Amino acid sequence: MLREGQVRIPSGCAISGMIDKSGRRFCGEDIIKSIAVMHDRSNGLGGGFAAYGIYPQYKDYYALHVFFDSTAVRRDCEAFFERHFDIINLSKIPTRKMKEITDEPYIWRYFVTPLPSKLTDSQLDEREFVARCVFRVNTQYDGAYVFSSGKNMGVFKAVGFPEDVGRFYRLEEYEGWCFTAHGRYPTNTPGWWGGAHPFALLDYAVVHNGEISSYDANRRAIEMYGYKCTLQTDTEVITYIVDYLHRKKGLTLPEISSVIAAPFWQTIQRMPQAERETLEYLRVMFAPQLITGPFSILVGHEGGLMALNDRLKLRSMVVGEQGNMTYIASEEAAIRVIAPQLESVWAPKGGEPVIVEVEHGN
């Protein structure tokens, strides 16, 4: 069978996320519990987590999480890293042997910072430099796959049910201020570890439930801006779009949501002039970045968490709040299991973003 990257694979899913806006760090136990509730929304072919604030001791270094199929490719790849980065620390990512999780690749973690000379020669900003290095590894080193590349954050994913994946990676031993989780129900993949979600680039990590119908329009557009959609998954292209709009074009998160889940023209026509003109501009300027078809996404990044539904709200997504905590999940039960008492619970409308900014420094 063809795996991710060789064929487009749609999937149904479960997502869950939680964030403490005060920046307080908490352990990964709750996110495992939450995603476990939605066991039936996955089929054992993929699960994963993104965790923010977990590497405070290395917070100024890019944490590269990498799958290797063989030691040989690991050596080649490390040579590449050596040429481009100063590697501060490298290690296998700690895992727990479990009968539910099999066929694991070599899973390594590198804390790196770009070599100053290389960075200067490239005439790129640091993050772009890192992103390009990630693309090179993922497209040119067969059997190597960088699946996490942000600072002070990490993605942990595998083939299996998400709760098993969480135990496998010993997620309960990490502490962070935000976690997202994904349980996958792909419809035609043999299951490849790299194809599990979240999908991440730099500090952007996206979990997504849905199947976007605009995929190839989005893909072909974003590829023009230097991105390579190696996986052909929705989550990948959505991550790149968010990265492109946020990091490269400087749009704010509300503006990004007005691009990818743009209000309908008929809605825009009824708005006050200033707002209307802005939205009209965004729709024309970033027309290829409009995403249609069902999706509910959680976008984690260094500044916080954004949740967004497609503009018709074709996928379920519920938000709950309690104190400094915000919980977002495909089902309310997945929130109640860890926070039975909530100050408020609601289902955001289609295209209406829920944005939580974290107060750093706490």
Add this chain to the structure above:
Amino acid sequence: MGINWIYPEHEVVRNRDRCINCRVCERQCANEVHEYLSEHDKMVCDDAKCVNCHRCVSLCPTRALKIIPSGNTYRPNSNWTNRTINELYRQADTGGVLLSSMGCPQRYPVYFEKILLNASQVTNPSIDPLREPMESKVSLGARPRDIQRDENGRMINNLPPQISLSMPVMFSAMSYGSISYNAHESLARAAQELGILYNTGEGGLHEDFYEYGANTIVQVASGRFGVHSAYLNSGAAIEIKMGQGAKPGIGGHLPGTKIVGDISRTRMIPEGSDAISPAPHHDIYSIEDLRQLVYSLKTVTGHKKPVIVKIAAVHNVTAIASGIARSGADIIAIDGFRGGSGATPTRIRDNVGIPIELALASVDQRLRDEGIRDNVSIIVGGSIRSSADVVKAVALGADCVYIGTSALMALGCHLCRSCHAGKCNWGIATQEPQLTRRLNPDIGHRRLVNLMNAWRHEIKEMMGGMGINSIESLKGNRSMLRGIGLNEKELEILGIRHAGE
């Protein structure tokens, strides 16, 4: 009479049981095929004059008429077909270049017919356009690389001039002169009602139609007929016509007999003089010259109108398009080799150029590969025959399509391909008052509006089926397409997979 080399192609068949001798056919045929013999109280016809335009068939109140192939044939020969032989005889007779009209009728592959569309099942929902908003609005023009913000962080509208359309279809260039005043009025009024644009073609713009300026593309062709500052400023966009799918490499030719009255005035040439557009623009012998014309036109119009450059789809269309995308033009229009014409040399129509589907696919991909797809929008024409063709063209990467032949057919054209004779029985490609009045713009524009509304409904149905509710999510969305009966090379150029993959 000498030798009668060519037997009539068609035969007019009259059902005597149904004919009531009302003589409508006789009155309506400008080619004088039908005649009433009063002494015999009977209608007769001369098949040799028939061009098969179906005017008589359509108006016969008792359906007493039909037109069939005459069936006369030379000794069957797969190499020397009847058509080839007749054309040879005709040239031996006249010594002239064979003239034709409308698009290429030959049996080349129609790729639109070898592409199938996708629809949603189970994993994502199709969308019902009757219940949910379904957006067909399109904006054509260049997109800048970056946004700009003012000191308060508000985004500044830095978009170059755009064309806003209610749907991704426009009426392509057909000049006043090649088609009638009433045909132009029909197109202009329909464009206005539909919120799309029509195109003046190269014959200038009749003063009566300046009021439709917001829905008008004014064309500048190699003959520069009717081009002046007011004209350039009257429309919503300017199109530089470099080429035409039906006759790549040659210019237009409107015979002096059609240069009468208002047409002469509008074109700014003397009555009765042939309007001959040079094959090239004589101020454009290379791409950098084009850039100068683009900027001249922008200067004249205060940089308020997008500039379209229209080219015929020829072999190196991708490279040409790439050059245009860097020329300052806002929009590229590509005309495929099946595109229509009011008059074109038969050999050129039938042998020069490439299909629009392939040209579109390769141009769209090439501009993306070069990272300059945002510099321009792409309009394609050259036999867009249905809403399905529109959807396929957009999914291949077009921003919009041009329709010419389809629009004329809504006005009555029956594809008899004798526009060049000037005796269009449907009042479209003629300037004879007795014939032009046959096209009442009240009816004509309504039929165009109907056609476009029908297509828009169908486009929305197809989009909804794919789970797409905005046309921009269809644009370039080639995963929604699958080829059928195409070889690897064709699939590669089209950038699509084969059905079943």
Add this chain to the structure above:
Amino acid sequence: MKKIYVNEQWCLGCRLCEYYCAFAGTGERDMARALAGMKIHPRMRIEEKDGISFAVSCRHCKDALCVKSCITGALTVTDGMVAIDQDRCVGCCTCVLVCPFGAVASTAHGVMQKCELCVQSSAGTPACVRGCPNGAIVFEERGAAR
């Protein structure tokens, strides 16, 4: 009230209106069967000369002279429409004498006929209007209601 109006500009002189009018009165389903071999007596008639043509039928005048002049009371105005009761008509031609449009004429059987807007037909639109290929004859409201 909706009436028949003629847009001379768009008349092609094809005379389909005459045939559809003649056919409309026959009750036949097929024009070929209804009109084959017949001389037609349409209520709407084309005038044609030198490339100009137009259809003429009853204008349904507000102050209809024909109605006021009719010696039998066969012509009446009903809901703005001038109608003729052919059972009462004796064919005296007084209406022909006074109609300023030439819109009333003899039938083959002696009594008069004129356009009655096909009110008997279920189509709702007069046959000539439906039959006109170019919108030269229309059925619509025009001007202030009188």
Add this chain to the structure above:
Amino acid sequence: MKYVIIGNSAAGIGAVQGIRQVDPHGDITIVTHEPHHTYSRPLISYLLQGKTTRDSMKYRPDDFYAAHNCALLHGEVTQVSAGQVTLADGSTLAYDKLLVGTGASPVVPPIEGLDSVPNRFTFTTLDDALALEAALDPSKRVLIIGAGLVGLKCAEGILKRVEQVTVADLAPQILPAILDAESAAQVQAHLESHGVAFALGQPAQPSNEYDIVVLAVGQRPNTALLQGIAQIEQGIVVNDKSETTAANIYAAGDCTQTIDIASGQSKVMALLPNAFLQGECAGINMAGGNASFGKAIPMNAVGFFGLHIVTAGNYTGEVYTAPGKKLFHSGNRLNGFMLIGDVDKAGIYTSLIREQTPLDSIDFALICETPGLMAFTREHRQKTLGGEPT
């Protein structure tokens, strides 16, 4: 408001319709000495011919009086005075406005030998016709004195029901009031071909050769009621508002004389269309409206055995002649016409007379050839065919 209308024929009916256009409520009383529902007098010949029936010849439907909320009183007015009329039975009817629509009566001149014919009739009213019909028999020979419209229509009406019909007239031609000699000869030949015999250009000679004589030598307006009250010449003189010279008294129809705009002269134009129009005009004015009947012209439409004759206006000025057609014009106006046989679209000629259309504003040569709107300007047609007709 109380309205009294004397006469139940076209003028009286017209007046009722006219009044009701303005005044839906006023009291209307129609007084008639005829014991019939309103009927059309010109139809009496058609009745005898079998082309109409007693029922079909009713001028208005059975519910006319009820629908127009008016009373029909059978009686004879004997005297008109200010504010009231007196009936033969001595009763009186008060009126605020009075219409005199008394019509005309046949002239019965002294004719030698008349007494030798056992059955003598006039031919104006339904009663006349019914009386004549009672005397008809396939064996009877009939002499009709007067070759005018009444006499000839009578001849046509009874021809098939009697053995022989002879029409006599002092004049040397038939229809002298409306046709010239040439046209008259053409019509006469047509009548003769159907079996009508003529004795023209000599005094009628009634004798015992005939079983029936019908007197149709002419009519005289019934003006007696207004004698001494209003101005009377040949008929009661009325203006274009149908007013007589007496206050609150109007007159219309065959009993009046009015201006013929074709000739400019005041004359009796005894024809049904004019009677109705004049009556309607009177009615409107009686009820306080403002109507003018200023376009009266003499005109006739008549047919004999399928041959139609229509004429209008007067026959002065230059003549355009074509087979079956004569047009008379002078001073840039059409004065009159006569059409025999093909009368199609004759109304277009009539309107040229009525509207006093300047002939240089139309294509006169064309219209002479064929009456049609083609002869008018496109703008005119735009108004007539594309606009709201009046």
